[in-house]
Amino acid sequence: MPPDRDFYEILGVRRGASQEDIQRAYRKLARANHPDVNKDPAAEDRFKEVSEAYSVLSDPETRRRYDAFGPEFRQVPDDVDPETWARARSRGAGAGRGGAGARGAGAGAGFGGFQEGVDLDDLFGGLFSGRRGRPGASWGPIPGADQEAEIVLTVEEAYRGGPRSITVGSRGLRVDIPPGVTDGQRVRLAGQGGRGGDGAPPGDLYLIIRIAPHPRYRIEGRDLHVLLPVTPWEAALGAAVAVDTPAGEAKVKVPSGTSSGRRLRLRGRGMPSRGDKPGDLYAEVRVMVPDRLAEEERELFEQLAAVSAFDPRRRR
Incomplete structure (x- = not known):
């Protein structure tokens, strides 16, 4: 720059x-x-x-x-x-x-x-040269300062972790991101901070993790939340439905009689963690209907309307 x-x-x-x-x-x-x-x-x-x-x-x-x-x-x-x-x-x-x-x-x-x-x-009378206040009077070794830098990851990158190239100031670094890092987490890179003076060790560099907003996933701690669209018959009759996770596709069981807003939990399918249990994935059901009905679909819905006594607006 x-x-x-x-x-x-x-x-x-x-x-x-x-x-x-x-x-x-x-x-x-x-x-x-x-x-x-x-x-x-x-x-x-x-x-x-x-x-x-x-x-x-x-x-x-x-x-x-x-x-x-x-x-x-x-x-x-x-x-x-x-x-x-x-x-x-x-x-x-x-x-x-x-x-x-x-x-x-x-x-x-x-x-x-x-x-x-x-x-x-x-x-400045020598302050910038070996930090001496007078000729021959050294202030001794001065450890390097710790530094901070932010790194922005997608949800998938935070889930998987792995090697990543970053630039801090004018330096290029290759860092290993632990799997399952969370927003705001600090990752310490020992000895990658400011340089020390008179042979003193360098400081550390702390990477502050920022996770970019995702069109599908929402993160709370280590738990992942995702919307799960289902058809009216899957919600009414029950079904095993595919749901996307950062680790790939998984199956979730939709119980019969499920309405929109119900949360279905997949244990351990949230963000991983070293030395602790992983988070969970919560799939929130959304019952969807076709934008346009074919003639036969319309007839079947009309038959259902004629025989069903179900009234979702009636207080139970």
């Missing part, structure tokens, strides 16, 4: 947007640009941009640092306050205009306002 691209702009929200607004915008854009849904070659890059922007703005502390320091927020030490940064930025702008004393690659004229050629280490 270009360094001057604003995370708020990517998500299409104002800078003072609430966390709910940010989450809503992210989910809408993630669904629209998910590579499994959108086959546009550019959609994957947009999805990566949206995911990176959300990973920063969804965390209050990370968002605060981004608001204060702009794209350089990951390089600014924790103990640098925004006022110090603002003063250094002013100095950097002046040095860029005068041209005297500027050296190094600098931070560029992006979000923070630094001009080409300004040396951050010079402005």
Whole structure:
């Protein structure tokens, strides 16, 4: 992502947007640009941009640092306050205009306002170089920071688990998703977080699972819910009916006298779980009638109407 691209702009929200607004915008854009849904070659890059922007703005502390320091927020030490940064930025702008004393690659004229050629280490007295407050005084090994990133899965992908390629920042990673992950679950990738300083170990990366809305399944915890259309005669007489599950087709017994709204449970056919029992699948019956009746069908329904005393509106 270009360094001057604003995370708020990517998500299409104002800078003072609430966390709910940010989450809503992210989910809408993630669904629209998910590579499994959108086959546009550019959609994957947009999805990566949206995911990176959300990973920063969804965390209050990370968002605060981004608001204060702009794209350089990951390089600014924790103990640098925004006022110090603002003063250094002013100095950097002046040095860029005068041209005297500027050296190094600098931070560029992006979000923070630094001009080409300004040396951050010079402005902050060595804080950016080995985190030294004075020459020769090392602050010692500093462990890498833990990081978070979201990954959007379909219900089928969450059910099966397995290897998946993801991009976090500029890094490509191959991760193994456990079968049966649920929305909001955190998957820890040890040692894949921020790099440590002076030989200290890196932090961990936590993947936050988000499950995209599905046209067929609804998830509650580890239980799956699905609608089961049946014919009037299957509902009245009873039948064994096929129902789709993420693991494939299964059979469910519809008892005779079943009405719309009745829930039929298939034990253990919900989301799997390691070390715990799997969820259940609930098939909710919907009695369906033909849009158009053939002549013989109409005659049979008329015969049924003539002989049946059943009145669903009569109180029992």
